[in-house]
Amino acid sequence: MSDCVSCENLNCMIKKNIHHEGIQKYVSEKHNIICKKSQQFIMEGAPAHGLFFVRKGQVKVVKTGIYGREQIVRFAHDGEIIGHRGFGTTKHYPIGALAIKETHLCNFTNDVLQKMLKEVHELTFDMMLFYSEELNRSETKVRKFAQMTVREKVIDSFLYIYRKFGQCEDDFFNIQLPRKDFADFAGTTEEQVIRIISSLKKEKLLQTSGKKIGIIDVPLLKKEISEHNYFLDS
DNA sequence: TCATTAACTGTCG
């Protein structure tokens, strides 16, 4: 349970490199944390105390905007890293993070992680790939916010959720999010999201049932935004 | 059951 050897999460880069010499002693120093639904485990602006790996669960990463408006920076699930920008020279977390549903986390202090990265180079390489991807995503996001209409941003958000979390055979996302969260992620308001959802429902591209949302026709929905945007995997 | 939260609608600037 606590040592990564028996961990079932194959997406985790620690797990991937667990066979390397010398990593074990660091792994034994990590902390296991269990967060209940909607529990916040990183406070924006709080002193950084390491980095979190999602072992199992769903997390949203949040940043408070200038007018007190909340922006969802990204979502994360099994195997992904949270709080990585608090690592290194940064002394405070620039973001907040909270569990969407019950989530199991592994926490490494900066100190332990630093030693680990200096020793296990394959892990360092995987970290670099992660940072590189993150940068790529945020660059794409800048363009999205600058050039897309609200409708396109909302659709894009749905496709992001679809890519990331998928949906079951009944065509509903494998994650439950209130409309407000879609709004905070797409950079608009809850009302706009609601309106776009109902118009997409009329077009038979989307379906809802209470809080559940799902895409009926993925290729068609993609077409809705690819008219103006050369759609790359963001 | 009541009280709170979330989903939706209409309107206005």
Place this chain on the structure above:
DNA sequence: CGACAGTTAATGA
């Protein structure tokens, strides 16, 4: 397109 107000539906203590 966003902000506000107001109604209805769902949720849960």
